[in-house]
Amino acid sequence: xxxxxxxxxxxxxxxxxxxxxxxxxxxxxxxxxxxxxxxxxxxxxxxxxxxxxxxxxxxxxxxxxxxxxxxxxxxxxxxxxxxxxxxxxxxxxxxxxxxxxxxxxxxxxxxxxxxxxxxxxxxxxxxxxxxxxxxxxxxxxxxxxxxxxxxxxxxxxxxxxxxxxxxxxxxxxxxxxxxxxxxxxxxxxxxxxxxxxxxxxxxxxxxxxxxxxxxxxxxxxxxxxxxxxxxxxxxxxxxxxxxxxxxxxxxxxxxxxxxxxxxxxxxxxxxxxxxxxxxxxxxxxxxxxxxxxxxxxxxxxxxxxxxxxxxxxxxxxxxxxxxxxxxxxxxxxxxxxxxxxxxxxxxxxxxxxxxxxxxxxxxxxxx
Numbered sequence: 001x002x003x004x005x006x007x008x009x010x011x012x013x014x015x016x017x018x019x020x021x022x023x024x025x026x027x028x029x030x031x032x033x034x035x036x037x038x039x040x041x042x043x044x045x046x047x048x049x050x051x052x053x054x055x056x057x058x059x060x061x062x063x064x065x066x067x068x069x070x071x072x073x074x075x076x077x078x079x080x081x082x083x084x085x086x087x088x089x090x091x092x093x094x095x096x097x098x099x100x101x102x103x104x105x106x107x108x109x110x111x112x113x114x115x116x117x118x119x120x121x122x123x124x125x126x127x128x129x130x131x132x133x134x135x136x137x138x139x140x141x142x143x144x145x146x147x148x149x150x151x152x153x154x155x156x157x158x159x160x161x162x163x164x165x166x167x168x169x170x171x172x173x174x175x176x177x178x179x180x181x182x183x184x185x186x187x188x189x190x191x192x193x194x195x196x197x198x199x200x201x202x203x204x205x206x207x208x209x210x211x212x213x214x215x216x217x218x219x220x221x222x223x224x225x226x227x228x229x230x231x232x233x234x235x236x237x238x239x240x241x242x243x244x245x246x247x248x249x250x251x252x253x254x255x256x257x258x259x260x261x262x263x264x265x266x267x268x269x270x271x272x273x274x275x276x277x278x279x280x281x282x283x284x285x286x287x288x289x290x291x292x293x294x295x296x297x298x299x300x301x302x303x304x305x306x307x308x309x310x311x312x313x314x315x316x317x318x319x320x321x322x323x324x325x326x327x328x329x330x331x332x333x334x335x336x337x338x339x340x341x342x343x344x345x346x347x348x349x350x351x352x353x354x355x356x357x358x359x360x361x362x363x364x365x366x367x
Contacts, residue, residue: 013061017054023047045105052101059130060094066133066161096122100348103214116214117350124312124349125172131314132164175312175351182223183344183357185231191367192278192300193335199364205231206360208284208305209343215350224344227359266292270299286325289338302338303362309342309355316354327355 024047027040035043068090072083100123103116140157205228210221264283273279278300283289289302309327310316320326323340330338341360346352 013054013057017051017058020047020050020054024051049101049105053098056098056126059126060098063094063126063130063133064090066137067129067165071158071161093122093125097126104348108214109217111217111219112215120215120349121172121176121351124175124351125168127312127315127349128171128175128353129164129168132167133161136160136164171313171353172351175353178356179346179350179352181357182227183359185227185359185361187361187363188329188339189363189365190301190329190337190339191365192280193367194276194278194300195364195366196277197366200366202364204362204364206303206339206341206362207344208341209308209347210345211343211347213348215348216345220345224359231359231361264288264291266295270296286323286338286340289340290324293332293336293338297333297336300336302336304338304340305343307340307342308347311343311346311355312349312351312353 024044027043027047068087072086096119100116100119103113103119107113107116137157137160140160207224207228210216210224212221269281270279275298279296279298280301280303281289281292281299283292283302283304285306286304289304292302293299304325307319307323307326310319325338325340327340327342330340332338339360339362342355342358344359345357
């Protein structure tokens, strides 16, 4: 009879991750209507932390084998003091990475706590290092197929691990410095059909994904506010706007793709919009922007965010693959366009690699 004792450490963690994920599905469906909202929120928080740390543990086992066991040897009894220090440093690093999401619930204040910044920085290093180790491991196995001796393969693997550590350190330092810079002001000119002459040349500032939380505080928000005030986009203009619950039907701009039930009702949002004026929709997720344009092709412009332009490599690859619009201006048709901002600050990990925080200054022009 097959037992868990026969599974490897990675296999056991994988089974535990599956159990946690299955329990989340049950609590979100079967138990959601049977418990009060406070209990449901606490349960989800605990399950979320367990799921995240189970996934991280899978990567931590791989990192430990490559960075500690392979470089220092498996036998602790014959290890030198430098090997012991290295093991302790890697263990501390992995522990901090695992604690990062705990700070989202327990270390949020007006300004970021130093432990939150440190743990999320370790999480960023973790992501980069794990990706490089996996890629170098795959490359090493391919090269080992053409090598004549296993000793050459082991030596090459050690060199690949050292190279991965060096590249991780360089990328992490660059990412931390890049994320600490003020957001760049990017000017974008977007032509709109049916734009009244009085609005031709109108300037708007687009902000997205500030993510106040464990690593973003009041000082960063104040810096963004100061920069926006210094832009001075032009003379004040009174826009007539509404959300789906507003009693006033006259609408030139739509606001939001989210409502109290966290759903999106495009038809309800655009109801009452005059066909004589352009429609501009704020839809945070690019997938919501795509759905909105499919349902209402008469929407002229959708402003989105959410992707962070990947924020850090290698998450850039994932963000590019799962979102219909990644970053920048997309001309969907002769009448419609989508602009996706990379975000004004960052989420969690205080790094940006392959992307830059942005304050977008949009100028509307008559098409």
